[in-house]
Amino acid sequence: MKLVIGIVRPDRANDVLETLYRAEVRGFSITRVQGHGGELDRVETYRGTTVKMGLADKVRFEVAVSDPFVQPTIDALCDGARTGEVGDGKIFVVPLERVVRIRTGETDHGAVTPVGG
Amino acid sequence: MPSLAPFAQVNSGDTAWMLAATALVILMTPALGLFYAGLVRSKNTLNTFMMCLAALAVATVAWALVGYSVAFDEGNPIIGGLDHAFLQGVDFEPREGSTIPHLLFMAFQASFCIITVALVSGAVVERMRFGPFLVFAGLWSVLVYGVLAHWAFGGGWLQEAGTLDFAGGVPVEMGSGFSALAAALVVGARKDYGRQALLPHNAVYVLVGAGLLWFGWFGFNGGSGFSTGNSSVLAFTNTLLAPACTLVVWFALDLLRRRQVTAIGAATAIIVGCVGITPAGGFISPGWAMLLGAFAALPSYAVIVLRPRTRVDETLDVLAAHGIAGLTGILFIGFFAQLSWNGVADGLLYGDASQLGEQALAAVAAPAYAFGATYLLLRVIGLAMPLRATGREEALGMDVVQHGEEAYASGEGAILITPDGEAEKEVPVANPV
Numbered sequence: 235m236k237l238v239i240g241i242v243r244p245d246r247a248n249d250v251l252e253t254l255y256r257a258e259v260r261g262f263s264i265t266r267v268q269g270h271g272g273e274l275d276r277v278e279t280y281r282g283t284t285v286k287m288g289l290a291d292k293v294r295f296e297v298a299v300s301d302p303f304v305q306p307t308i309d310a311l312c313d314g315a316r317t318g319e320v321g322d323g324k325i326f327v328v329p330l331e332r333v334v335r336i337r338t339g340e341t342d343h344g345a346v347t348p349v350g351g
Numbered sequence: 352m353p354s355l356a357p358f359a360q361v362n363s364g365d366t367a368w369m370l371a372a373t374a375l376v377i378l379m380t381p382a383l384g385l386f387y388a389g390l391v392r393s394k395n396t397l398n399t400f401m402m403c404l405a406a407l408a409v410a411t412v413a414w415a416l417v418g419y420s421v422a423f424d425e426g427n428p429i430i431g432g433l434d435h436a437f438l439q440g441v442d443f444e445p446r447e448g449s450t451i452p453h454l455l456f457m458a459f460q461a462s463f464c465i466i467t468v469a470l471v472s473g474a475v476v477e478r479m480r481f482g483p484f485l486v487f488a489g490l491w492s493v494l495v496y497g498v499l500a501h502w503a504f505g506g507g508w509l510q511e512a513g514t515l516d517f518a519g520g521v522p523v524e525m526g527s528g529f530s531a532l533a534a535a536l537v538v539g540a541r542k543d544y545g546r547q548a549l550l551p552h553n554a555v556y557v558l559v560g561a562g563l564l565w566f567g568w569f570g571f572n573g574g575s576g577f578s579t580g581n582s583s584v585l586a587f588t589n590t591l592l593a594p595a596c597t598l599v600v601w602f603a604l605d606l607l608r609r610r611q612v613t614a615i616g617a618a619t620a621i622i623v624g625c626v627g628i629t630p631a632g633g634f635i636s637p638g639w640a641m642l643l644g645a646f647a648a649l650p651s652y653a654v655i656v657l658r659p660r661t662r663v664d665e666t667l668d669v670l671a672a673h674g675i676a677g678l679t680g681i682l683f684i685g686f687f688a689q690l691s692w693n694g695v696a697d698g699l700l701y702g703d704a705s706q707l708g709e710q711a712l713a714a715v716a717a718p719a720y721a722f723g724a725t726y727l728l729l730r731v732i733g734l735a736m737p738l739r740a741t742g743r744e745e746a747l748g749m750d751v752v753q754h755g756e757e758a759y760a761s762g763e764g765a766i767l768i769t770p771d772g773e774a775e776k777e778v779p780v781a782n783p784v
Contacts, residue, residue: 243746245746245747246746249542268763275766276751276755278755279754279755279756282769283767284767285765285767286765286766287765287766288764288765301698317746
């Protein structure tokens with residue numbers, strides 16, 4: 235089991251949702267985050283105050299999957315989020331120690347398998 | 352030099368009301384900015400609002416330079432002359448038959464031109480570049496609004512033919528609505544249109560904007576009698592009655608369709624009701640005004656439901672809310688105008704079928720001119736400069752790309768740039784504690 239974390243552009247979030255759905259990955263959560271990943275800073279001016287915005291809005295997907303689903307999830311994130319320009323985001327894959335589905339008490343593989351899957 | 356001697360025909364009560372009415376109409380443009388800003392995604396909030404402020408800037412200047420003259424100088428039946436260009440001869444002396452200073456008449460009419468330009472922006476928000484919009488706003492206010500205002504108000508051929516338009520069904524409502532359709536077709540759909548749900552980001556802005564628009568509309572319709580006389584009182588009261596009926600019918604339509612009454616639907620209903628009564632305000636009885644308000648909901652509701660199923664991204668439904676509702680109001684006069692209430696003319700129901708013909712003439716001519724002229728104008732501007740932002744810019748949002756600002760900036764991660772242009776390395780945030 236792995237936790238796949240994908241950090242993507244907010245305007246690609248809907249595309250990622252679609253590619254994940256097509257890859258039959260049905261369980262995930264998203265968070266709005268701010269981050270910096272080497273893209274050019276935006277300069278903004280508010281009356282006399284000029285600032286370089288060092289942080290860009292991103293959306294963070296967290297997807298807990300069983301091993302056979304790791305690569306399809308990564309592919310789906312890449313397909314949905316890629317524009318080819320700096321700032322497309324990153325994917326981190328980390329091992330998962332335990333997973334519990336609260337409703338049933340199922341653990342591990344049973345818990346990351348979609349209901350009815 | 353203007354004459355400072357008091358003019359006998361100036362009526363102080365009329366003048367006082369028209370000063371207030373002008374200010375009320377001016378308020379409608381920022382109110383529209385709020386209404387529109389709430390309807391777009393958060394990354395386009397400022398750009399959308401700024402298009403309305405741009406109308407206050409550019410349309411006002413264009414109006415003073417030539418727009419007013421094109422609309423209200425005698426000229427010929429199609430277009431006014433240039434005798435009032437640069438506001439020549441516009442001073443304290445009232446126009447013929449008027450009881451308010453000419454200067455005030457010009458300012459009141461300017462406020463109509465401004466809001467109309469702002470209305471059209473609703474068709475192209477979230478993707479049109481700001482520069483080309485400024486050019487468009489200036490030219491459109493003269494070539495489309497000015498000409499239509501001349502036809503309906505400035506002694507042009509529609510007015511001569513006997514078309515009744517109390518407060519701008521021709522130039523403002525049909526003018527903006529059918530221009531919006533043309534603008535949406537020329538500029539093209541947003542890149543995500545039809546692929547993703549593009550939702551309003553702040554429904555409360557929409558409701559507050561609609562409320563302020565209704566408030567301003569009392570000056571818009573109530574001022575269009577240019578006096579404190581009966582027609583103004585009638586139009587003012589009808590501006591309360593008609594939108595209320597539109598709201599009630601809209602609630603019912605919402606209930607029938609989805610079993611829930613929606614807030615953004617209600618805000619839209621207020622606009623539709625105010626638009627519907629705009630051309631008819633001073634010409635029909637309060638009872639017929641209530642029927643007009645109720646009836647106007649139907650065609651506009653239908654267009655609002657059907658339009659998003661097409662490929663036409665007329666983003667904020669200016670056609671449905673203004674073009675269609677304005678057309679409904681213009682035609683309604685042909686049936687229900689009542690000499691005993693307006694002192695001007697009867698409609699079909701009161702024995703004068705020819706009035707309906709004169710109204711139908713306007714309902715064909717105004718949309719045709721607005722659509723055609725706007726289509727052509729934007730095509731020509733498009734030859735000189737790209738009208739829309741790139742897909743990448745659209746994705747980032749027009750606020751950051753066009754204005755270098757965000758509506759909801761947090762300041763986190765913002766690095767101050769000192770006046771000599773160097774980023775201050777030691778100060779990591781905009782507001783160090």
